[in-house]
Amino acid sequence: MWTLKNILTGLADIVFPSRCVVCKTVLSIDKGMRICPECFSQISFVKSPICSCCGLPFISYEGTDHLCGECTSSKRFFSVARSVGKYETPLLDAIHQFKYSGKITVGETLGKLMSEFSYDSFSIERYSLIIPVPLHQRRLKERGFNQSVMLAREVAGRHSIPLDFRTLKRTIYTKPQTSLDRIQRGANVKGAFEVMDGERVKGKRVVLIDDVYTTGSTVKECARVLIRNGATEVAVLTLARAVQG
Ligand SMILES: [Zn+2]
Ligand SMILES: [Zn+2]
Known part of the structure; x- marks a missing residue:
């Protein structure tokens, strides 16, 4: 039946058709996941063998999951980290667009990708709280939104797990990590975060969400x-995993 809503939606589809968030091809169907089949097929999804702790994909596609060198030798406070795909084209382009354009539709698509992906030896249902990595107030003002909150919102909604983006705060304004090496990155974020109310995380199994590991x-x-x-x-989920050569 032709209702006003139907007609308006139809018109909106003609004037503003849904497009692939990567290549901008017009999509014939839009179920919220706005990536065309061609771009989707080019994503390097993270697959076994990976590090059973930090999720690092190993170069060889053979063998079983095991600990990487770093996880064998150093202590981690997270139990497990997993990512959807490698931080390469086209996922990298979509993330850049999302971070620098702030388009909600791109965020929804990437969040859907994160919430529907089946991670190796990891089940989101086991967890009781979703927390996105916070931005400092000043960075939030510069960017206008926190990309991790948008991703976390999709994951929390899809799995019906409470979302908390207020308790963990970034209290120190740090330099962007991109210009720093591994050691400098560790020192740069040391002491930068605070939990505002311990009662809200006490006894919780937390999934921490970020865009890139x-x-x-x-x-x-x-x-x-x-x-x-x-x-x-604390388990960690990120959309993408940078794999250094
Ligand atoms: Zn595309
Ligand atoms: Zn590892």
Whole structure:
């Protein structure tokens, strides 16, 4: 039946058709996941064998999951980290667009990708709280939105897990991590986060959400602070994983 809503939606589709968030091709169907089949097929999804702890994909496609060198030798405050795909084209382009354009439709698509992906040896249902990696107030003002909150919102909604983006705060304004090496990155974020109300994380199994895992310095520091404030477990989910050569 032709209702006014139907007609308006139809008109909107003609004037503003749904497009692939990567290549901008007009999509014939829009179920909220706005990536065309061609771009989707080009995503390097993270697959076994990976590090059973930090999720690092190993270069060889053979063998089983095992600990990487770094996870064997150093202590981590998170139990497990997993990512959807490698930080390469086309996922990299979509993330850049999302971060620098702030388009909600791009965020929804990437969040859907994150919430519907089946991660190796990891089940979101086991967790009781979703926390996005916070931005400092000043960075939030510059950018206008926190990309991790938008991703976390999709994951929390899809799995019906409470979302908390107020308790973990970034209290120190740090330099962007992109210009720093591994050691500098660790030092840069040390002491940058605080839990405002310990009761809200106490006894919780937390999934910490971020867009990209590079050296893991940021999520390691967030996990340390959450565990110190009484969280039972912290797992990390990121959309993309940077794999250094
Ligand atoms: Zn496309
Ligand atoms: Zn590892």
